[in-house]
Amino acid sequence: MAVEDVSTSFISSLQNPTPTATNSGTALGKDAFLQLLVTQMKNQNPLDPQDNTAFVAQLAQFSSLESMQNLTSTVDSIATSYKSSQALQASSLVGRSVIVEAGSTVVDTTKGMTGSVVVPSSSTATTVKIYDTSMNLVDTVDLGTQPAGTTSFTWDGTNSDGEVAAAGTYSFVASGSIDGKGTSLATYLPATVNSVTTSTNGGEMTLNLAGGSSIALSKVQTIGI
Template structure:
């Protein structure tokens, strides 16, 4: 009569053996690289059919193997659920990305593409009270175009507007302009962060769960989490 030991190793041993074979890149004799829940159950049933009636399998071992089978099934179901969630997230991200193209966003930046017939409106972050706050506008060649004096400012965020004109009152050419804000407190000048508008030209989808990147007019890029405001 065939005994349990002659049938082969226990289901757990078979699982470990298969996992080891898969990790080393080898292929099992049956051509299967992994042991799924169906094969697991077949091994368990075969083991029960061929057990020695004079020395049957211990109930504790049987229950333990059933628990392993249940755990394996749960993990496979969980993996399937996670894959579904990931697919849904990617679809949602793609839909969100398509809706952002062509939109105006407010991001932390030191430059902006400006249509000088419409001017530029941005904001300056003032971490502490300043006796003097200025915003300098320079063209792509680094030439100073205009200086905006915001005067004394309390801690917080203050907005500014450039009318698109040079300091002599003539309209500047449309293009990319750099914006540098400084605040003076106790005689010491400190660089301040600026938030400027930009148009989203395209969106790069995140890989492996990474956030999407917005490619802005002017050639710069920024992560979606860095966007302060999304406009029309």
């Protein structure tokens, strides 16, 4: 094989290292590259020497490749640090209350609960119906006429007979009359964070809420105490 071919093959191996070289830790570095250049100069045909610009081009190519590898290493390090920082921040949410878009949540009925309803357009006859786990209607919160926007509501934890309901998971179904049509409305409810799940592929972290539901960290609207 000609010396020029050896040099070209060497550059190619740097750009596309084989799994064996990468895994064994024997990837060629700067010293080996310079030794290759010296060998190439010593063994070139004196009657047809290689152009100096070819050596300069090889050096420039190696320098560019080395810079790209260093940049990749730096970016990987930053990504790892960011992921660790994100995990630490997310873990601090365990045991705290967050406000998320949800249809159900665990309620301590002795304390009641405050949530909110998103009204896309002016609504009349706006209500929030509360159901138990068997989908039995427990109580109805009448919000009347509401303008477009976010409207808060409070459930005192009692049923329609005024008796304190049992603590547990309850569903909240909001609706309103918009332009004369019954429309389902989104509800935002408080929930307690039980644990945090980190992604193995660099994706977003997930908050595991009381009651068994999960939600992405970016979906949290408000963080409470």
